[in-house]
Amino acid sequence: MQELLSVKYDVESGDFIRGGEASSSIKKLLQQLGIKADIIKRICVACYEAEMNIVIHSYGGYIEAKIFNNKVEIIAKDRGPGIENIDLAMKEGYSTAPEYAREMGFGGGMGLPNMKKSCDEFYIDSKMGEYTEVRMVVYF
Amino acid sequence: MKEIFHSVSLIEERCIGCTKCLMNCPVEAIRIKNGKAVIYNEKCIDCGECIRVCPYGAHVSKGNSLNDTEGYKIKVLIPSVTLYPQFGQEINPEEINKALLSLGFDEVFDITFACDVKAEILKKEITKVEKPAISTLCPSIIRLIEKDFPSLNDHIVKMLTPIEISAALIREKYCKMGYKENEIGIFFLTPCPSWITKIKELKYNEKIGFDGAIAISEVYPKLLKVLNKTSNKTYRKISKTGLLWSFSGGQSQAIGIDNFLAVDGIKNVIKLFNDVEKGKIKDVDYIEAYACTRGCLGGLFLIENPFNAERIAKKIIANGEFSYNVELHDEFQSKFAREDILKVNLKFADDFESAVKMIKNMNKIINMLPGTDCGLCGSPSCRAFAEDVVKGLANLNDCKFIKNGGE
Ligand SMILES: Nc1ncnc2c1ncn2[C@@H]1O[C@H](COP(=O)(O)OP(=O)(O)O)[C@@H](O)[C@H]1O
Numbered sequence: 097m098q099e100l101l102s103v104k105y106d107v108e109s110g111d112f113i114r115g116g117e118a119s120s121s122i123k124k125l126l127q128q129l130g131i132k133a134d135i136i137k138r139i140c141v142a143c144y145e146a147e148m149n150i151v152i153h154s155y156g157g158y159i160e161a162k163i164f165n166n167k168v169e170i171i172a173k174d175r176g177p178g179i180e181n182i183d184l185a186m187k188e189g190y191s192t193a194p195e196y197a198r199e200m201g202f203g204g205g206m207g208l209p210n211m212k213k214s215c216d217e218f219y220i221d222s223k224m225g226e227y228t229e230v231r232m233v234v235y236f
Numbered sequence: 237m238k239e240i241f242h243s244v245s246l247i248e249e250r251c252i253g254c255t256k257c258l259m260n261c262p263v264e265a266i267r268i269k270n271g272k273a274v275i276y277n278e279k280c281i282d283c284g285e286c287i288r289v290c291p292y293g294a295h296v297s298k299g300n301s302l303n304d305t306e307g308y309k310i311k312v313l314i315p316s317v318t319l320y321p322q323f324g325q326e327i328n329p330e331e332i333n334k335a336l337l338s339l340g341f342d343e344v345f346d347i348t349f350a351c352d353v354k355a356e357i358l359k360k361e362i363t364k365v366e367k368p369a370i371s372t373l374c375p376s377i378i379r380l381i382e383k384d385f386p387s388l389n390d391h392i393v394k395m396l397t398p399i400e401i402s403a404a405l406i407r408e409k410y411c412k413m414g415y416k417e418n419e420i421g422i423f424f425l426t427p428c429p430s431w432i433t434k435i436k437e438l439k440y441n442e443k444i445g446f447d448g449a450i451a452i453s454e455v456y457p458k459l460l461k462v463l464n465k466t467s468n469k470t471y472r473k474i475s476k477t478g479l480l481w482s483f484s485g486g487q488s489q490a491i492g493i494d495n496f497l498a499v500d501g502i503k504n505v506i507k508l509f510n511d512v513e514k515g516k517i518k519d520v521d522y523i524e525a526y527a528c529t530r531g532c533l534g535g536l537f538l539i540e541n542p543f544n545a546e547r548i549a550k551k552i553i554a555n556g557e558f559s560y561n562v563e564l565h566d567e568f569q570s571k572f573a574r575e576d577i578l579k580v581n582l583k584f585a586d587d588f589e590s591a592v593k594m595i596k597n598m599n600k601i602i603n604m605l606p607g608t609d610c611g612l613c614g615s616p617s618c619r620a621f622a623e624d625v626v627k628g629l630a631n632l633n634d635c636k637f638i639k640n641g642g643e
Pocket residue numbers: 145149150152153154174176177178179185186190191192193202203204205206207208209228
C-alpha cells in the first residue's frame with residue numbers, strides 16, 4: 097500500500113502547555129479527509145497518550161501521521177532514555193511518572209494499555225539510552 | 237439532509253470591511269470579500285460574537301416582532317428564564333409574567349416547570365452516556381459539536397431543552413382542547429440570536445413546532461411601561477429551581493451534582509471539548525456548556541449586566557419558596573428524547589484521493605505564507621487562507637506577502 101500523505105510534528109520534553117497540539121492537528125487533518133467520527137476519536141485518544149508520554153517520560157521526539165488509502169499509521173518516536181522492561185510498562189497501572197505529572201492528572205499508568213486498546217495494530221520498540229518508538233495503525 | 241438556517245446576517249451598507257469580525261469570529265466563519273464581510277453559512281454557529289464586536293452595527297440578528305403574533309386563535313409566550321433578573325431585585329417574576337400577559341398573549345407559559353422536568357430527566361439520563369456527560373441547551377454549542385466535535389456524540393444527553401419541552405407541552409394541551417395546529421401560535425422570548433435560528437429550524441418539527449422567536453430587547457421597553465400598572469390579577473409563582481437554569485453552573489445545582497464543570501464563553505468551550513476529545517477530562521461527571529459569558533444571562537438581547545443579573549437571579553432564588561417537585565414518569569424519557577446530533581462532515585472532497593491532493597496542496601501553500609495572520613487577504617489566518625485557496629474560495633495572489641521562491 098502506498099503512502100499518500102504524511103505530517104510530522106516535533107514534541108518537546110516537559111512542554112505541558114503545547115503538548116497535545118500534534119494530536120489536535122492530526123485530528124483536524126483526519127476530519128478534512130472525511131474519516132468517520134468514531135475512528136477519529138480512537139486515533140485522537142491514542143495519539144494524545146503517545147504524545148504526552150514523549151512530553152513526560154522522554155528527552156523529546158516527534159509524532160508522525162502517515163495516511164494510506166485504507167488506514168492511518170501514527171508513529172511516536174523519541175530520543176531516549178528508553179524503556180527498560182516493555183512488558184512491565186504495558187501493564188495497566190504501572191507508572192514511573194514523576195510527582196508533578198501525577199498532580200496534573202497524568203501518570204495513571206493507563207496510557208500504553210489504552211493506546212493498544214484503541215488501535216487495530218500496536219507495536220512498541222525501545223533501546224535503552226537511545227529511543228522508544230510506538231507505532232499504531234487504525235483502519236478506516 | 238437538514239437545511240442550515242441562520243439568523244445572523246450583514247447589512248452591507250453599514251460594513252466598511254474593518255476586519256474586526258473577521259479576527260474575532262471564534263469559528264473562523266467570516267471572510268472579507270471586496271471590502272465587505274461575508275459569513276460562510278456552513279461554518280457559522282450563530283453565537284453572535286460578530287454582532288458584539290462590530291463597531292458599525294453591520295451584523296444583525298432579527299427575530300419576530302409582537303405583530304407577528306397576530307392571526308392565531310391562541311397565542312402562547314414562553315419567556316426565557318433569563319428574563320426575570322432583568323428588572324432589578326424589587327420586581328417579582330409574577331409581576332413580570334402579568335405584564336407579559338398584558339402584551340396580548342392568552343397564556344404566558346411557565347418555563348421553570350419545563351426546567352424542573354428536565355432536571356429530573358437529566359438525573360437519570362446522565363448515567364446512561366459516556367463520562368463526562370455533556371448537556372447543553374445552547375444551540376450554538378450543539379452546532380459547534382455537530383461541526384467540529386462529532387466524536388463527542390457518545391457523551392451527549394439526547395433530551396430536549398426546557399424551551400422545546402415547553403412548546404411540546406403547550407401544543408399537546410391546546411390540541412387536546414380541540415384547537416387546530418395552525419390556530420396555536422407559540423413564541424419564545426429569547427435572550428439570543430442562537431435561539432432565533434434554532435426556532436426557525438423547529439418550525440418544521442410537528443412535535444415541537446414553534447411559530448416564532450421574539451428578542452427580549454424587543455419587548456423590554458414595552459414591558460417597562462406596563463410593569464407597574466398591571467392589573468392585580470394574581471399570577472402563579474415560578475420555581476426557584478427552574479430559575480437556576482439562567483446562569484452557568486445552575487443546571488448542575490438543579491440536578492444536585494457537584495462533580496461538574498460549567499464552562500462558558502465559546503473559546504473556553506472549544507478548549508474544553510478539545511481536552512474531552514483527547515480523553516483528558518476523566519474524573520468529571522457532567523459538563524454544562526454555554527456560548528455566552530456566564531451562561532444565558534450573557535445573552536446578546538439582554539439588558540442587565542450578566543454578572544449583576546446573576547446576583548439578582550440568586551436573590552430571587554434565595555427568597556423563593558416554590559419548586560414544582562416533578563415526579564419522573566417513564567414516558568418523559570421517550571416523549572422528550574431528541575434525535576441524534578447531526579454530524580456535519582468537514583471533508584474537503586467527496587473522494588479520498590481528491591481530499592488528499594487538496595491537503596497536500598494546502599500544506600504547500602501554508603509554507604509559502606508568512607504566518608503572521610495579518611488578515612489583509614480577507615481570511616482570518618494564513619492557514620484559513622490556504623484552505624480557502626484550495627477550496628477555490630480565494631486567490632493565491634490575494635496574499636501580498638508570499639515568500640520569495642515560494643513556488
Ligand atoms: N516514551 C517513553 N520513554 C520512556 N519511558 C516511557 C515512555 N512511554 C512510557 N514509558 C514508561 O512506561 C510507563 C507506563 O506508561 P503509560 O502506560 O503511558 O503510563 P503513564 O504515562 O501514566 O506512566 C511510564 O510510567 C514510563 O515508565
